[in-house]
Amino acid sequence: MSFTASLRDVTLKYKDTDALADVNLELEAGKIYGLLGRNGAGKTSLLSLLAAFRKPTSGEILIGGEPVWENAAVVSRVALIREGGDFDDADTVKAAIDTGQIRPGFDTEYALKLAERFELPLKKKVRELSRGKRSALAAVCGLAARAELTMFDEVHLGMDAPTRDAFYKELLAEYMDRPHTVILSTHLIDEVANYLEEVIIVDRGRILRHEELEVFQGMGATLTGPAAAVDAVAAGLEVLAEQQLGGTKAATVAALDPGARERAAASGLEIGPVGLQDLFIHLTEPTRKGA
Ligand SMILES: Nc1ncnc2c1ncn2[C@@H]1O[C@H](COP(=O)(O)OP(=O)(O)OP(=O)(O)O)[C@@H](O)[C@H]1O
Numbered sequence: 001m002s003f004t005a006s007l008r009d010v011t012l013k014y015k016d017t018d019a020l021a022d023v024n025l026e027l028e029a030g031k032i033y034g035l036l037g038r039n040g041a042g043k044t045s046l047l048s049l050l051a052a053f054r055k056p057t058s059g060e061i062l063i064g065g066e067p068v069w070e071n072a073a074v075v076s077r078v079a080l081i082r083e084g085g086d087f088d089d090a091d092t093v094k095a096a097i098d099t100g101q102i103r104p105g106f107d108t109e110y111a112l113k114l115a116e117r118f119e120l121p122l123k124k125k126v127r128e129l130s131r132g133k134r135s136a137l138a139a140v141c142g143l144a145a146r147a148e149l150t151m152f153d154e155v156h157l158g159m160d161a162p163t164r165d166a167f168y169k170e171l172l173a174e175y176m177d178r179p180h181t182v183i184l185s186t187h188l189i190d191e192v193a194n195y196l197e198e199v200i201i202v203d204r205g206r207i208l209r210h211e212e213l214e215v216f217q218g219m220g221a222t223l224t225g226p227a228a229a230v231d232a233v234a235a236g237l238e239v240l241a242e243q244q245l246g247g248t249k250a251a252t253v254a255a256l257d258p259g260a261r262e263r264a265a266a267s268g269l270e271i272g273p274v275g276l277q278d279l280f281i282h283l284t285e286p287t288r289k290g291a
Contacts, residue, residue, distance in 0.1 A: 002029040002180045003064040003149040005050055010059030012045050019045035021205045027181060032195055035185040037202035038284050043185045046202060047151045051080035063149060076104055079147035083154045085138030089127035093120050093137060100141045111144035114170060118163065131158035139167050143174050151183040168195055189277040203284050220274035221256040224248065229267040233260055240282045252278050
């Protein structure tokens, strides 16, 4: 089984801050979602609501069609993994893994296999782990929870590049083996882009965009070729980023209309997709109104 998730007219206030305002969001079961947003945009708040760590100020949150608040049967099959995990520092790694067994789907054998893959020392205390190893332990417990909705909130932050790569691969393998709903909240956007099916951008407490990855990938274009030719085609277009190496230039544009596309092709320029990160930076520009 795999959970759907719905937020309906959800507002979350912390004293005088509106962390989320009138959010409506529908997530289908069995997909991998990327949750993007600038610092303070409301990502953690949104995930905390889905995991019933917090109650909304107003609105309704349904997981698998049921209200999630005070719904132990549903909550036990929802996992929110935060950077560094929510461990008792005095526990050993082994004891921290064993604690996962309170979840109905927790797979201890798999957790121990993953612990070996991530070279986690079972006898060491959680407080003695490096930041990256602690994140890896959190990821291990999240994967082994075998939940129906699994959310990773910046869990890979402390991990080095090879560990992150191993984490993404394990996440995908677990997903292929047992399709379920996954939300990855991250600032390392281009790194995870290939794993995502849909992307949600939160901006200042609101959902700015929620689209399939392909929609974002079709949004802009990168023009590469001789600098003068690139400049000629890019003139008048909204340029998001530029890079030049010798006489060769690459310009990332927010949109390429058919006329510009034709001119680019006629000039022999290479037309490529835009990285999700560049688009994200562009769409969440503070000066930009809506998107
Ligand atoms: N416990 C809290 N008390 C008061 N305000 C809070 C609290 N937690 C979050 N906020 C505020 O709510 C807003 C959304 O915060 P949230 O942590 O959800 O953002 P985020 O997108 O996860 O940010 P980041 O990428 O920096 O982790 C921010 O303005 C933040 O300052």
